[in-house]
Structure formats: C-alpha cells, structure tokens
Amino acid sequence: MRFKGQLLLFALIITLLPVALYGAGRASSSEPEFSRTDAAYKVALGEQEQIIIEPTHAWFGKRKFFIRFLAGDYAFYSSGFYPGLKEGETEYGPGSYVLKLEKIQMERWEDLPEDAEKVSILPREEWLSVITGLYEKITPKDGKQGIVIDFLNEREYFLYFDAQGDLQATLLEEKPPEIDVSATYSEDEITRMRLEYLRKAHAAGDIPDSIFLVRHPEEGAFSYPFFAANLQSGVVVYIQLISDEDIAKALYKGNMFGSVGHLVGPSFLGMIVRPFTALHQLLMVPSDSIQDTVMPNSLKRIDQDEPVPELYQGPGMDLAEFEKQLDEITETTSSSGTIEYLIDGKAFYPRFIDAFQKAEKSIDLRTYIFDNDDYARKVADVLKDSADDGVRVRVLLDGLPTIGHSKPKKGKLPEGYTPPPTIYGYMEKNSDVSVRLRPNTWFSLDHSKTTMIDREFAFLGGMNIGKEYRYYWHDMMMELRGPVVGKLQDDFDKAWAVNGWGGDIASAISQMSTHTVEPTGEDYPIRVMLSSQGDSDIYWAQLAAIDNAKKYIYIENAYFADNHILYRLIKARRRGVDVRVILPQKGNWGAMNASNLVTANRMFVNGIRVYLYPGMSHIKAAVYDGWVCIGSANFDRASFRLNVETNIAFTHEPKVQELLDTLFYTDFEKSEEMTGQHRFMEAIANQM
16 A cells, blocks of 8 residues: 655654663663674664664663764764753653653763663564554544544544555544544543553563664654663653764764765755755655554564465466566566576676776766775776767766775775766766766665666666676676666666755756657567655565466565565465575675565575575566566665665566576576474574
8 A cells, every 4th residue: 555645744753752861771881882783773774884873772861861873983972961850840751752852962872870770672673563453453443434543632643444445644634534533532532542561562472672762763963763662661662863964973973074065065055956855755765664554564464373274376477467566566667678687796796897998988886885996996997988978877876885985995905096086076077977966865765776877778787886796796787778778777767966066956857857768679578666765566566476476476685575475475385385585695794684584584494495696696686477577676774665675577488487597597507405303493693
C-alpha cells in the first residue's frame, strides 16, 4: 500500500515509541571504550557508512540526561536538562514530557554525575513488533470504523484497517470519508493504555527491560530522534532534536573541515536554490516511519509450529498481468532496448574506460562514491583526457560518501602513492571536467550509478568508482542501448540541473525537453525504475513481486535489512515458493554483517535457502518467476525509501535465462549453503 501524495508527518510513530527513562545500573565516572559492533549500531542502514543517527549508550540522572550516538563514522556526546518541577512537587508524575538535547560534542563527557544511571537500548524492530499489537487491538477490524489518537495536543491521527486487513494511519483531516470515527483517545488516555500494554509485554518477556531506549526512525528537523520512558513510574519522554546544524557545528569543532564544508555549504545553501526539492525531502523523510508501524512485518504473525510446505510444482506467475500491475504501482510504462551483462570489474572496467576514450561528444557520469585510490585516480585521468580532447564531461557525485572516502585504504595502495586531497578537486584542476557534489539536504543520498556515453548508450548497475570494485569485490554492471537510454539521460539531465546553482528553476527547465534514442532493431521491453524520498517504486514493485511469485524467488544482495521484505519472503516460502538468498560470507561493514547474520538465521529457520558467497558480493539483483529487478538498490530501508536509486526491470526470457545461468546458478555453486552449523556459529557471534 503506497503512501504517495500524503503529508505523512513526523510524529505518529512517536505515539508508538514511548521509551525508557532513568536507567537500571549506575554509570561509571568515565565511559568505557565501545566498538562499532555495539548492538544498537547493528540496526544502522545503508550501503556504506552514512549519517544515520543511532544511540549506543544513555544515562539519566536526577536533573540531566546523556546520550552517546553514532552519526555515520562519528561518535557524538549529547546532553540535556529535565524541565523544572512545579512548585510543591518533588518528583515527576506519570505522563508525557518533551525534552531537548542542549549540547552536542565530539569529545567525551569529562565526568558523568554520580546519580547517572545507565539506560538499555532496545532494537527498534523488537519494539515495533510489540507496540503494533496494541494498535491492532484497539482499532476496529470491520474496515468501516477507525480511531483518533491525539499526540501531545499538537495533531490528531486516524488509524483504521483497510480492505486488505492491513493497519493504516493518516492525519485525521485526510482520513477516508467512508470510514467513521469510533473512538478518540487523548494523549493522557493513550499514554496510560500504552504503559499498561507494555507492562504486560514486559511481564510476558516480550520486552527484556522495564527501562529502555529506542531510536525513532525519523531524520531531520522537527523530529524526536530519541524516546525514553520508565514503565515503573509511568514517565514517558520525547527527546528533541538533533539538527543538521547541531551535527555540523560539532563536526567543525572536531576539525572535520571537509564534511562540514559540504554540510554547511552545498547542503544548507542548496536549500536557497532548491526550496521545493528541500521541502519535499523534508516532508517525505518520516513517511517510512509510519509505514514501519502500519505494514505487517512481525515474525510473530508466522505460525512457527506449521511445517514448511513442499515446493510448488506448477507454473509461475502471469508475467503479462504482473506488468499491468506495475504500470499502476509505479505509474510508469516500459521502454525498450538491449542489455549486456558485465559481471565483475574484469568485464566492466576495461569496457568502461574504452567507452571514455572513444566518446566523441559527451560523458555523463553519476555515482555514489568516487574513491581516492590509485585506480580511481586513473579513471579520473581518463576523464580529464577526454575533456581535453573536447568531449563534454559532467560528473555528478553524492557529497557525503565521496568526501568520506577521501582517505583510501592504505593496505591496497601501491607503495609511495599519495592520494589527492579530494577526487573532485583533482578532476576539475587544470581540466574542463565539470563536477557537481549533490547537496545532502536532510541527509538524503544519491545512490545511483549510471553513465551515458554520447547520449547513445549507457552503463547501469551497482559498482562505484574504486580499486575494490575493479579487483576485489563481486559486482555487476550492464550496458544498455536503445530507447531506454533516453530515459536514463533525461533523469541525469534533471539531476544535474537541480544540483547546480539553478536549482529547482533549472530542473523545471530541463524537464521541458526529452532525449530520444533510436531503436537497435533487437529491442525488448525494459522498465526504468527510480526511487527517492516519497517515491519508492523499486520497493513497492518488489513487494508486489514477492506477493505474486508462485514458483521461485532468487535474490543476491549484500545489505539485507528490511523487515517487511523478510516477512513477505517467509510468507512466500509458506506458499511453496522456492526462495533463495545469496549474502556475502564476509561483507565490508561490521554492523551490516551482524544484521545479515540475524536475517539469515530467520530465513533459514523458515525454510528459505541461504547461500554465503565467498568474499564480498556487492551484487544487487533479484528474479521473481522470470521478472528481473536489478540495479543500484540494496535490500534495506535506506535504498528502498530514502535514497535516490536507479534499477531496471524486464521479463525478456533469453536475458532472464542468461542472468540465471551466468549469475545465480554460478553463485549458488560457488557459495556455501547455510546449515544448522552456521546457525550455531551465528549464536556464538551474538555473544561476542
């Protein structure tokens, strides 16, 4: 169920996330060392390390509270004060309170107060699986009535079950007119109901601690990033707000000049020339928070006692009918063209560089990371040479990850190599290459990897620019020709325009013209699928594919962290679908490795076949009964509902079979299938 077109504002899920206050154990006078594999950080999302705020530790005293959190690579130490007690009061009574973080710094606190007590961190998925049950319990299930919930006397939300039996939420003023209001709960009433429900959940063992902290899934201004509550005292706290400016100031004081320059410069000043884009991003940031709440994703819905059925032996889904569904789901139509698979750097990069050298008119390159190592610099040199020869070269980079990779990994560099200060500065210096860094307004990211040559053919897939993609990682790109290239070119032109100083005005002008590419004579239908904040076509299409699949689902992806996808895959296996997932045996990011282990274990116990690819696989491909979806998108919340992503989809049988033969069947053979022994190792890893 899509939420497109609705102002899904920030705080509904806040009513679903009252969390714990004051902690269980005394804090020591100095903070211990913590690693990047802390449990709270394991829920961080995204392909590379991003600015995703996650709490790792918290302490609450009688007058002041402290929260340590990670924002991407960096640890921050924040603190704030409780509001003053009213005259005659000696302690805070049951109810809701709003607190504000007063200070954010990169240095550790000198000393925590003696009265500070440590608060445990509860994983958000565990929290949502419990609290959603309350709202399902109090909302009428007849599809004709719903309930109104008041939030902090600021806004009213309407909860109801739709015709498919799924819990939905919207602002009261936007509720479906045919559904009546059956009950209205004030802030005090809903707080009491939540506390009673949570106390019972704690007594039943569904919540391990009566005092815990949860990270709210929203980002951006006007949100409440952390929530605390004490189930014993009945105190519920909503903690405001960690803003972009607060983090930028802390980074600046910590001498992180490169990142701050990008945050304070392009990201904030970009709002001036991109006001409509920035406002849209701001409004769309929290929409996925509400989706997390109202979409069924709890594994408790799966009857674990029910045996996993035998595999279905009949035909797959009706692909022609499914394509019609996609027209409605994505509001797009298929284009056409041809595809050539380029698996691994050995197949892709020589072709890539050769295309630069042969380009006659233009090169338009868009990537998430342009690394700073010796191989990436070689690619940059080829681009500079092409520009010197009169080819128009435009390079569009996402700002934060590119800046974050300005220090390449020393272990894989030739002896004596000195990286340039920034790769984008290197490309522009003494050359005609034009580089634009995408402003990361509200920490939105552009994760697409597309390159157009002479506006006639294109490369698309999962590879960034760097040595590891050329030599060390298993990854994939595709070369596209035909009319589909015109759609990719139009998308690049729009992105290039909006990320320049012309901003929204230039973007509007760029949309007045479209680029067409002549058919090759061998074309077949290819659908371009784009995702961004508030427009998650890739996500909704694959959810629909999982629900429609009858015979098989094959997925290969390095970053698997979306509970809704996991829930649907398990349901598909319970229908008899042959579900197989390939994960890297050892990924590039410790937090996601830990998350993948947990996900793999859940798949395994529910009958899904899990394969561990030797080394690092960065492939992002899926096949559902002959419908392929492949490109830049990971299987995580960041890719599906926040980042800008570019995938293609098709059902052309020869190309589907070629992908199965050259990628999936080959990787099934190379990989080690997960067994009960792996589950044992995962259990050990969780204790380390």
